[in-house]
Amino acid sequence: MESIYDDNSEAQTRWCHRVMTSSEKFYEDEFLRILSASYDLKKFANTLTSDSDNLVEIISDEAGLDRVMRILGISDDINTILFQTIMARFPATMTLKSGKALASRLxxxxxxxxxxxxCQSTYRHALLLARDENGCSTLKKAITIADDILKSDFLELISLKAHFLSEDDLGISLIQHVLNLDYTRKATEDDTLLHELFAEFDEILPTCDTVELLNLASKLTSDSRLFLEFVKTKRGLLMVQIILGRSEEVDRVFWEAIRRGYTDLAITHHGHRIMLRTINVFEKRGNKNVYAQILRLVGYNAFYLSKQPIMGNAAVLHAINIHNPNCTEFIACGLQCHYIELSFLNNGSNIVEKLLGEVDEDNNKLPILFMVVEIVNCDEDTLVRLAKDEYGNRVLEKTLHVADYHHLYDLVDDIVDKLEPLLDTLRGSRGENIAALSSRPV
Structure with missing residues (x-):
């Protein structure tokens, strides 16, 4: 009969599996004998964890889980042996039906x-665990017991992915759990007005009182500055994420506040995520107008956003990458008279190049037309600086290639005519490529 002393490792693994899961009296007695024999127990624990797949299978079995739980806590050495293997298979074990009980015992x-x-392993796998009912329970427990440094990391991660997590009840329950932590509440206690407002929301949210929630949302959004300060905090971001979607009336109140304060919100990470959540909420109700209106707002404010190095710039690039002709036209018009100015900037030049890439042979020629008009009308010193500039050089080269590719030869001629007197100045410099393109047919 197979035993722990069998020379064959596979035979040992099979025997361990029977001892841990079988309801036969022989194996139950054998398990109790091993529990009382320290040498055999350590050898048994090493064999039990030698095949991690086998251990996961044992933990998923009701009897197997019970026996693993009984082994845990007997000694530090045994705990360490089991702990290391469970950590190595962390997502697999924590998303089992038995994962919550195993985590508590560990x-x-x-x-x-x-x-x-x-807790660190939980953090690394947080987004995976958050999508599983059992894993989410473990995640909540880890967040609760984590030290303040790791709590801060968890809060940052959940804030970062809040628009994604808030799409279902499981994610919303996780956000609510984080909001209920004393650590999260203390984060806003230095601002008395905000802290009192948060306390009002904390009191109303569990009641699901739509009328009271609407009144409080109206109070918050009636002051644009207060609303902006509210959502710029992680606590405010998370709270708005779980409020959105509760009622159509409340959602409209928040949307009006977002629309009014669009430029201030669009240049912040938190504002960007709230807009994503707003779009999702309205689209689930079949209303796609909010998305269209946000794209229009991007166009109207394109120049201001383009000069914001992080989120504002990203909002414009995202809108261009949608490849929607109307949206591209809004942005092209929003940047009119500023193409050359933006071309000298790292982020701004990326936007101009992206816009030029949207030019097609049908109706979408505004970006190239606006760019060429600015080139033709600018002074010679500015044009030379543009051709020699690290970013401007790329934009100017892209303009020539796009015009030529789409057979817009009149525009090519306009640029070449403007550059022709400057070719000697450009040769031997960063503008050499522009001189080469302008001194022969492109």
């Missing part, structure tokens, strides 16, 4: 270093 018996490792 945290009850492991030492402080192991608890920190457990």
């Amino acid at each position: 945290l009850d018996v492991c030492n402080i270093d192991q608890k920190n490792t457990f």
Whole structure:
């Protein structure tokens, strides 16, 4: 009969599996014998964890889980042996039906270093765990017991992915859990007005009182500055994420506030995520007008946003990458008279190049037309600086190639005529490529 002393490792693994999961009296007695024999127990634990797939299978079995839980806590050495293998298969074990109970038992018996490792592993796999009912329970527990440094990391991660998490009840329950933590509440206590407002929302949200929520949302959004300060905090971002979608009336109140304060919100990470959530909420109701209106707002404010190095610039690039002709036209018009100015900037030049790439042979010629008009009308010193500039050079070269590719030869001629007197100045410099393109047919 197979046993722990069998020379064949596969035979040992099979025997361990029977001892851990079988309801036969022989194997139940054998399990109890091993529990009482320290040498055999350590050897048994090493064999049990030698095949991680086998351990996961055992934990997924009701009897197997019970016996693993009984082994845990007998000694630090045994805890360490089991802990290391469970950590190596963390997502697989924590998303089992038995994962929540296993996590609780592990945290009850492991030492402080192991608890920190457990919380760090949870953080690394947080988004995966958040999509699973069992995994989400473990995630909530880890966030609760984590130290303040790791709590801060969890809060940052959940804020970053809040628009994604808020798409279903499981994610919303996770956000609500984070909002209920004392750590999260303390984050806003330095601002008395905001802290009191948060406390009002904390009181109303569990009641699902739509009328009271509407009144409070109206109070918050009636002051644009207060609303902006509210959503710029992680606590405010998360709160708005779970409020949106509760009622159509409340959603409209928030949308009006977002529309009014669009430029201030669009240049912040938190504002960007709230807009994504707003779009999703309205589209789920079959209303796609909000998305269209946001794209129009991007166009109207394109120049201001383009000069914002992070989120504002990203909002414009995202809108261009949608390849929607109307949206491209809004942005092209919004940047009129500023193409050369933006071409000297790293982020701005990326937007101009992207816009030029949207030119087609049908109706979407505005970007190239506006760019060429600015080139023709600018002074010679500015044009030379543009051709020699690290970013401007790329834009000027792109303009020539796009005009030629789409057979817009009149525009090519206009640019070449403007550049012709400057060719000697450009040769031997960064503008050599522009001189080469302008001194022969492109």
